[in-house]
Amino acid sequence: MSSHNYFHSVVSQEAYTTDYISFQDSKPSTGKPKGPFPGHCCDHCTCSPSAECGCVNCICTPGYCKCPKPKPPTIKYNSSYDTTTSFRRPLEIEKPRAAMYDHKGVRVPYIDGPYLIQQKKNKEGSLEGGPWQAHEQDIGCQSINTLCTFYPIKGKHKKIKRWYGTFEDGYLAWSSIYLYEWFGFKYYEPLPPSEGGRLTKIPPWLPDLYSLPNLAIAMSYFCVGVALQLLRTPLIVYLIEDKNASPAEVNVLFTVMAVPWCFKVLYGFLSDCVPINGERRKPYLMLGWFFYLISNLALAAIGEPSIPAVIFFVFLMTSAYMLADVMTDALIVERSRYESRKGDLQSRGYIIRFFGSTIGAALGAVVYNKNDWSFYLPISVIFLLNGLFILVFLLPFIPYLVELSDDCKPKPFKKQCADLFETVQLRAVWQPMTFVYVFNAMQIANAAWMSFLVEGLGFRAWEIGVLGTVASLMTWFGIIAYEKYLFESSWRIVFIVCSSINVLIGLLQLALVTGKSREWGIPDIVFALGDDGVQEFLIGIQFLPLCLMYLSMCPAGSEGTTYAMLTTFSNLAGTVAFDVSTLLTTVWDVEEDTIMAGDFTGVYNLSLLCTLVAPLPLIFIGLIPRNRAHQDDLIKETTRSPVMGVIFIAVMIFTMLGTFYESIHTVREAGNVEYQDQ
Known part of the structure; x- marks a missing residue:
């Protein structure tokens, strides 16, 4: 057969609601047929088989009586x-x-x-x-x-x-x-x-991320972490050393890896508004990982892909795992409603994700160092390995994935937009998100720092890979530390303390630029590892409070769109910081030739400026809630401001358009450079 x-x-847990009538012990009071099925409609409803709900002039639907009824027997x-x-x-x-x-x-x-x-x-x-x-x-x-x-x-x-x-x-x-x-x-x-x-x-399985019905979520987070880091170092080495890519072409690669992060809100709209076969998360999760797998297999099949092929398929695979990431977040947000301590599932999910990032960064640091080590893997095998992670770690658990949904009907796009606008008007949403945007936009990194490490200090590819691995590992430790020891701490205190320590660490970085660290007898790689490690640890501690804040802002039925919108808003602020850091490279001379000549003055000034600017957003620390309880109180107030809602949406749209414009400009500039070289 x-x-x-x-x-x-598949069975759901036992539940009961007073307005849900499945049985009726009283007999009908009239000779009229009662409901489409016996005992499923109120006495005054006249039923018609042709009616969609079975009742005429009645708000009842099959199995759902809206009229007051006594509790049914058992x-x-x-x-x-x-x-x-x-x-x-x-x-x-x-x-x-x-x-x-x-x-x-x-x-x-x-x-x-x-x-x-x-x-x-x-x-x-x-x-x-x-x-x-x-x-x-x-x-x-x-x-x-x-x-x-x-x-x-x-x-x-x-x-x-x-x-x-x-x-x-x-x-x-x-x-x-x-x-x-x-x-x-x-x-x-x-x-x-x-x-x-x-x-x-x-x-018991519902709040347990490691139970069989939830294990696919944990594995999806792990695969997202691996996808974020595994190819990063091998791709840079492959393009620069094997394909002689120009700096402009390498910049295009980073651009196409960054742009799909802006698609997250669009993916959220798609899953909330257009369910597939009655499900809103699982089909899109599978589609995302399917296209990710196809992209890696295509690059592996080509063998030694050209620069345009690498850029195209990297853009496709990044867009694909962003889709899977949005669905994974939405599944977590839906489950968080049933937690005894809200946020546990999400914190564990991100612990797994950053563990995957650590594994990916470690593998990426060692698998393609053909100039330093005798053992290395061909780039085609690395692409294949990257795709096989999905087949080995995620696919076996997909059949057991439980999607929680009490209404999976298609939702009109206009209705979804209206609901979203209602959400961003809440003071509990726009006020803390204002701080998030300003804070992230002012976390400006030194755009010349990588050139300084490679050209100024002579760091090799595997050493850069080790820096990335340690950074991911320390971020992972930071998230674990917050989840274990600081979960009930004040969010404001966490930001103030971590930002203050980060300033001290940033100033300590100047010792690496001036050469003081060598005078202290500390090798450059060791000093850089310690410096970056402490900073990433503090960033990991600061990361989870924001995620917990986003979690409490998501209304039921729009989890995918709302959470994706909030994370997109935060990520867009990060693109603003990136653009500002790029512009600052024109203020002081940080060209590669200058750095190779041993003149680090521009690097020093840029590092000092970025360090001093980073804590300035703490002036607005009062905009974020003190803790989860304070956030819940703000949500209960339901104070709305249409003006702030419009400003919120406008800032997000204009920042997104600016990001797209910058990306297109970068691609065109790279094309012009290549044309001139020919």
Whole structure:
């Protein structure tokens, strides 16, 4: 029998809402038919089979009575099994235990244990009856669309126990060979699909990032971290040493790696507004990683790709894993509503992500150093290795990924925009995001620092790779330190202390420029590692409070768009800082020839300026909440400012347009340089 005749069912946790009526113990007061199914509509509703909801002049819908009703009685189960059907039978009415669906979105029976139910064939080879039928004794279960317990019909269905499956608190987890289970087609209801529903039981797997239903999220974060770092050093070495790329062409590479970060808000809109087969996250997650894999395999197949090919496929793969990253964040935000300590899941997710960055940076530092070491991998093998991370670490866990959603209908674009504008008008949103934008825009890096390390101090490619590895490792340690020891600390104090220490470390960097570190007997690489390591550790500590703040700003139903918009807003401020740092290189002479000649005056002045500017945004530290409790209080106030909402959107749009313009200008400039060289 083909796989589509198997019904893959997934159970949600037990939930109850007072306005959700599945059974009605009172008899109809009139002779009129009541609801599309018995007991599913109020007494004054007249039902019509042609009506979409089954009721005429009534706000009720099938299974959802909007009229006040008494709490329904419950069904109690006998612990023994029915001897005729081998399935438990209800003794009296109870509230529904779970909502379960097959891969086509059809409601299916509740079965205790890892079972598949297969329809039997008759002598002619056709399937017996419909896909599911209820026993006549089951009250109120005359239709598959009612939310009650169903049982297979003896003689028409057979129960198949899957020995390698497990049952864990409302979730059927099993291994599978069916293709559709990797690409979505699952529906989950952790909450009743009606307004005002309340969660009465949280299954243990829901707030546990390492449980089987959530493990794909953890692995996706890990793969994002690897994708961010593994190719960075090999690509630079390959383009400069093997393809003789000009500085302008290398700059184009960094540009196409930065631009897709601006797409995150667009990806959020896409997933919130256009679900695929009833799911908003998982299909897009798979699409993102699919195109990422294709890009790496294409580069591996080419062997030694040209500069334009590298730039094109790097742009494609960066856009692809940004799509996957947005979906991973949205899955975390949706789950965070059920945490006892909000933010735990997200902090663990970013710990895994930066661990992946550390692994990627370490591999990138050693796999392509053919000039320094006798062992190295060809660039095509590195591309293949980069793609295989997805197949090995992520794909096996995709079938178990649970997407939480109580309403996956397409959302109009205008409605999504209106909801987003309502969100950014909140004082709890625009006020702290103002500080975030100003703070990130003034974290200006010394654009000539890399040239100073390579041309001035003679750092080799593997040493630059080690710096990146240590930076990722220390950021990872910083996030762990915050999650373990500073989670309940004041956000304002965290920013003040970390920024102040960063100023001291930045001033200490000047010793490397002036050569004082050598006089102290400290090798340049050791001093640079310690200096960068401490700074990245502090950046890791500052990173999580912002993420926790974004988390509390996301309304239900628009998690993908809102979280992506907030992170995009923050990232755009970083592009402003990058552009300012590039402009500052014209103030002092930091050209490569000057640095190679041993004149580090421009590097010194630029480093001093960047260090002194960085703490200035602390003047506005009062704009961010003191902690999570303060943020929740601000959200409850619902104070709105349409003017600030307009300013917020305008700043984001104009910064994004400026980034696109700068990127296009960079690409055109590189093209002009190449044309002149020819």
